[in-house]
Amino acid sequence: MEEEPCHKKPKFDDSLGDYKVIENYIEYIHTATNNVKAVVSDDLRDHVETITMYGGNIKQRKDISKTIKLLNEKLPLTSFQHLKRVRNETVLVCPTDSVKEKSIQEYVCKFVPELTDLFENFIEVAVPKHPVKLKKQHAVFNKIWSCNFHPDVYLEKLTSNNFFSEKELQTHKFYMTLNLEIALWYFKTSNLDVVTEDVFACLNVAIVVDPSIDSIVAVGIDNSSSHPIQHATMVSIDNVAKTQKGGAWIDRAKETDGSYIHNGVDKKLLNYLLKKFPVIKIGAKKYLSKTDLIDDEKTTSDGPYLCTNYYVYVLREPCIMCAMALVHSRAKRVFFCFERPETGALKSKLKLHTVSSLNHHYEVFTGFV
Numbered sequence: 001m002e003e004e005p006c007h008k009k010p011k012f013d014d015s016l017g018d019y020k021v022i023e024n025y026i027e028y029i030h031t032a033t034n035n036v037k038a039v040v041s042d043d044l045r046d047h048v049e050t051i052t053m054y055g056g057n058i059k060q061r062k063d064i065s066k067t068i069k070l071l072n073e074k075l076p077l078t079s080f081q082h083l084k085r086v087r088n089e090t091v092l093v094c095p096t097d098s099v100k101e102k103s104i105q106e107y108v109c110k111f112v113p114e115l116t117d118l119f120e121n122f123i124e125v126a127v128p129k130h131p132v133k134l135k136k137q138h139a140v141f142n143k144i145w146s147c148n149f150h151p152d153v154y155l156e157k158l159t160s161n162n163f164f165s166e167k168e169l170q171t172h173k174f175y176m177t178l179n180l181e182i183a184l185w186y187f188k189t190s191n192l193d194v195v196t197e198d199v200f201a202c203l204n205v206a207i208v209v210d211p212s213i214d215s216i217v218a219v220g221i222d223n224s225s226s227h228p229i230q231h232a233t234m235v236s237i238d239n240v241a242k243t244q245k246g247g248a249w250i251d252r253a254k255e256t257d258g259s260y261i262h263n264g265v266d267k268k269l270l271n272y273l274l275k276k277f278p279v280i281k282i283g284a285k286k287y288l289s290k291t292d293l294i295d296d297e298k299t300t301s302d303g304p305y306l307c308t309n310y311y312v313y314v315l316r317e318p319c320i321m322c323a324m325a326l327v328h329s330r331a332k333r334v335f336f337c338f339e340r341p342e343t344g345a346l347k348s349k350l351k352l353h354t355v356s357s358l359n360h361h362y363e364v365f366t367g368f369v
């Protein structure tokens, strides 16, 4: 008789004394019914941050449009384009902290003397500091002050609980559990019979996938005990580079069959994976390096730049170095399974992928366990 799927999150129990907990995680991820969730920037949350502005109450309604026109010309709210300038009889004049004069009356006299007599009085009003980006925000923000808002269909879906279709979700879960399978393989081939929580927590694995051909391009296993920066993600990116005739670390191509297609994955691991999962595809699309392109006097590049359009599945939340390497290598999406409260750079400590000044942004998803 088949066992009922276990929907309780696996807990590490050292007394199990073998690989059972890792196997439980694999089963849990496959049987859990929830969708994975995007980790989005803080400006997409429900909480409204406000700033204080001076609002002027107009004596006569007929003067409202004239007042707005003049204010937009002389005191434009450049950084607050998301705010409607008027609500009922109150017109936004300026942020309170921009007034250096003794009073708002003096300020108005100085910058828009034409309006001096049109205001009944001035009040301080709290208004949303940031633009509205989501429908659910609009409902909240609008109660505070009227805001301009143009719904973004993609963003609405990204922040929903059903971003991925069931089929897509199964694919993401498969690759994430493959990370755990690789962890199992690693422990077994290291002749480690007892995997404690500490030992498991020290291991990280990353898989890079080309979703356009549903194929594993590279795998990286943490090697930081031998080399301080060879974190799983860094190793996986270097292994991607090897499929593009680059790469800086151990040249596995020489150790294995020299194939550029498969050298993103360790040969022994490759054999294990193909035997256990005959359906998976491993290998990058045929790629010509820049040197080849120049040699052949071709003018177009057929291949990606490192992880362009690739998805990266990593067992543990990447640190800042790895998260930044994923920016530099142009990853498209990053999925991680376990948060790292002390060092994680994609959710726990910061959300590096949401820093607007960076020149590349990838999407991040988690929630497998």
Ligand SMILES: [Zn+2]
Residues within 6 Å of the ligand: 231, 232, 233, 318, 319, 320, 321, 322, 323
């Ligand atoms: Zn790292």
